Amino acid sequence: MTFAFEPAPPIPAHAVLLFLLQVATLLLVAVVLGRLAERLKMPAIVGELFTGVLLGPSLLGALAPGFSAWLLPNEASQVHLLDAVGLLGVMLLVGITGAHLDLGLIRRRGVTAVRISLCGLLLPLGFGIALSFALPAAIVPDGVSRTVFALFLGVAMCVSAIPVIAKTLTDMRLLHRDIGQLTIAAGTVDDAVGWLLLSVVSAMATIGLSAWQVTRSVLFLVGFVAFAAVLGRPLVSGALRLAGRSDNRGTTPAVVAGLMVLGGAVTHLLGLEAVFGAFVVGMIVGRPGVVDPERLAPLRTVVLSVLAPIFLATAGLRIDLTVLGDPTMFLIALAVLAVAILGKFIGAYLGAWMSGLNRWEGLALGAGLNARGVVEVVVAMVGLRVGVLNTTSYTIIVLVAVVTSLMAPPVLRYAMRRVNQSAEEHARRLAHEAWSTPVYPAAERAGAR
Numbered sequence: 001m002t003f004a005f006e007p008a009p010p011i012p013a014h015a016v017l018l019f020l021l022q023v024a025t026l027l028l029v030a031v032v033l034g035r036l037a038e039r040l041k042m043p044a045i046v047g048e049l050f051t052g053v054l055l056g057p058s059l060l061g062a063l064a065p066g067f068s069a070w071l072l073p074n075e076a077s078q079v080h081l082l083d084a085v086g087l088l089g090v091m092l093l094v095g096i097t098g099a100h101l102d103l104g105l106i107r108r109r110g111v112t113a114v115r116i117s118l119c120g121l122l123l124p125l126g127f128g129i130a131l132s133f134a135l136p137a138a139i140v141p142d143g144v145s146r147t148v149f150a151l152f153l154g155v156a157m158c159v160s161a162i163p164v165i166a167k168t169l170t171d172m173r174l175l176h177r178d179i180g181q182l183t184i185a186a187g188t189v190d191d192a193v194g195w196l197l198l199s200v201v202s203a204m205a206t207i208g209l210s211a212w213q214v215t216r217s218v219l220f221l222v223g224f225v226a227f228a229a230v231l232g233r234p235l236v237s238g239a240l241r242l243a244g245r246s247d248n249r250g251t252t253p254a255v256v257a258g259l260m261v262l263g264g265a266v267t268h269l270l271g272l273e274a275v276f277g278a279f280v281v282g283m284i285v286g287r288p289g290v291v292d293p294e295r296l297a298p299l300r301t302v303v304l305s306v307l308a309p310i311f312l313a314t315a316g317l318r319i320d321l322t323v324l325g326d327p328t329m330f331l332i333a334l335a336v337l338a339v340a341i342l343g344k345f346i347g348a349y350l351g352a353w354m355s356g357l358n359r360w361e362g363l364a365l366g367a368g369l370n371a372r373g374v375v376e377v378v379v380a381m382v383g384l385r386v387g388v389l390n391t392t393s394y395t396i397i398v399l400v401a402v403v404t405s406l407m408a409p410p411v412l413r414y415a416m417r418r419v420n421q422s423a424e425e426h427a428r429r430l431a432h433e434a435w436s437t438p439v440y441p442a443a444e445r446a447g448a449r
Contacts, residue, residue, distance in 0.1 A: 011081075019081045021071060023310060026051060026082075030309035038171075042409055045167045048309045049405060052316015062322055072317065086314040088261070089307030091278040095260035096300055097166035098282025100175050101184055109355075113182055116351030117189035120369050121158045123350070124343030125197075128157030131339045135332060139393040144205065151201045152388045156397050157340045159194035160187040161375035162279065164405050165368055167308055172409060174416060178424075179361055183368035186348070188279065190369065192221060195273045198379060205386045220270040228263075228280045236284045240291045252292075253299035256285055315377050319402060323395045333396045340400045341407075344370045360418040367411035376401030 011019075033047030033054070053059065061068040132150035140149045165187050166175070174180040196217050236259055243255040260278040267277030285291060324330050345366035352362030380397040383389035389397065 015078055015081070018071070018073070018078060022082055023085060025055065025071070026310055026313040027306065029055065030313045034309060041413075044171050044309075045164065045312060046406055046409060048167075048312040049316050049402065051309075051313035053319050053321070053402070054316075055313070056317040056319055058319055058321040061320075082314055085307070086311040087274070089303065089311035091261055091264045091275055092257055092299070092303045093166060093308045093311065094162055094275045095256075095263075095278040095282035095285075096296075096303055097162065097170075097175075097184060098279040099286030099296070101181065101283055101286060109178075109182065110185075112351075112355040112357075113185035114189060115355055116182065116348055116365055116369075117186040117193075119351035119354070120160070120186060120344055120347040120366075121190055121193055123347035124157040124340060125154040127339045127343035128154035131336065135335075136328075139332065139390065139396070141387055141390045141393075144388055148201065148205050149388060149393075151197075151204070152383055153336075153393075153397075155194060155197045155201055156376060156379050156383070156400070157343055158190070158197075159372060159375050159379060160190040160344075160369045161372045161401075161405070162187050162191050162275065164312075164371045164375070165408075167304075167312070168371060168405075168408055168412070169368065170304065172412060172416075174412065177416065177419070177421065179364045179368070179416065179419065183365055186351075186365070187369055191273070191375065192276065194375070194379075195276070196221065198382060199271065201388070202382055202386050205388045217271065221272060224267055224270060224272070224277070225280065228284060232281070233284050233287070236281065237290050240285070244291065244295070249295060250298065252295040256291070256296060257299055259285070316402075318377055318381070319398050320395060321399070323391065324399070329392060329396075333399050336396050337400055337403055340372075341370060341404060344404075358419075360415045364412055364415035364419065367408045367415065370404045371408040372401045372404045376404075 030048045030051040033051050034044030035047070037044055037047035037050075055068075055072065057068070061072075129150045132153040133146065140146060162184070165183060169175040169180045169183065175184075199217055200213070239255055239259065240252065243252045246252075260281045263277035263281035264274035265277070267280075268274040285296075324333060348366040348369045349359075349362040352365050353359075357365070377398055380389060380394050380401070383397070384391075384394045
């Protein structure tokens with residue numbers, strides 16, 4: 001018996017046309033707005049996030065609904081094409097961030113990072129739960145218990161966004177600073193705990209809470225980290241040694257990108273967040289002696305200049321600020337926003353103070369960890385999917401994501417001007433520049449000093 005192979009039907013021509021126009025439009029507008037943001041002394045991420053707001057339902061959809069519906073139709077198959085590009089961009093962005101992490105600093109100051117992270121988690125979590133019981137019933141979906149909604153809002157208040165934090169610190173040339181490294185480390189703990197809490201609350205909303213589900217998630221998380229530390233390091237190092245023997249300089253960046261995506265696939269298979277796997281692989285790649293950083297400069301250029309702007313613009317497309325026209329809704333949004341910002345700031349500042357850092361370092365940590373970005377958007381989408389949020393509460397949480405991401409850069413700049421750069425940070429900056437030589441001209445690098 002023979003079986004005829006039947007290839008999958010091709011993507012419809014119109015869908016391909018729309019996808020190409022969407023990618024081109026998002027990227028070009030993001031580049032223009034990113035450069036404009038830099039001229040206004042803001043990181044490029046501000047303009048790149050605003051791209052989605054400009055082209056999404058908040059502005060273009062309201063001013064030209066017909067054209068908006070044609071260019072960005074709300075069809076699952078079309079949206080998924082664009083989301084796939086954004087997913088690739090965020091995974092590689094987080095992977096590169098992990099490669100820039102100074103593990104020596106983290107080992108020396110690991111207690112500080114954990115202390116800052118826990119304070120930055122517990123305070124906004126508690127504030128969010130407390131606030132939820134004071135909010136009107138209109139923002140709680142019918143049939144959802146107030147307790148489940150309260151826990152979900154608390155989780156939404158306590159998460160950070162490693163992708164946005166990473167892009168902000170990179171744009172501002174702060175990733176080499178000790179505060180930048182501590183922010184990434186604390187944000188990593190925030191993300192790991194946040195995704196675990198999100199999975200627990202989502203389970204409560206759908207099938208109820210069980211001890212086995214919580215235990216399984218924790219075991220998978222610990223098991224993946226242990227596997228990466230014991231077997232992942234020699235496997236990645238061996239693969240990159242083989243790639244380094246190639247005469248084609250594009251081999252190493254391609255292998256690194258593939259390994260980061262593979263790491264994300266493994267954690268996704270385990271029920272964990274995909275970007276967490278990419279981040280762990282990036283940490284392995286960034287260990288001294290594993291790979292020559294200069295060989296990875298082309299990958300960094302493509303990710304930061306092409307894929308990351310598309311990802312950030314795509315995240316902004318899901319924002320619809322027109323629902324804030326209701327005065328009551330607007331006041332509720334302000335209350336939630338204030339609690340989210342103050343909870344994270346106070347928590348991170350308290351953790352910094354307990355660790356002996358000065359007030360400016362505490363302020364910088366609070367600003368960095370406050371950036372919730374697309375992680376908050378993903379949390380909101382999960383809440384909408386499982387029925388914990390309705391349109392009103394979803395919009396409020398997304399607003400928190402946007403505002404906290406936009407306010408982080410100016411506060412970071414204000415605080416870091418008052419924190420002196422050490423010799424170790426200067427050496428770390430020189431090491432990072434090996435990655436970024438093709439991206440930033442010499443004049444910019446000199447100005448970053």
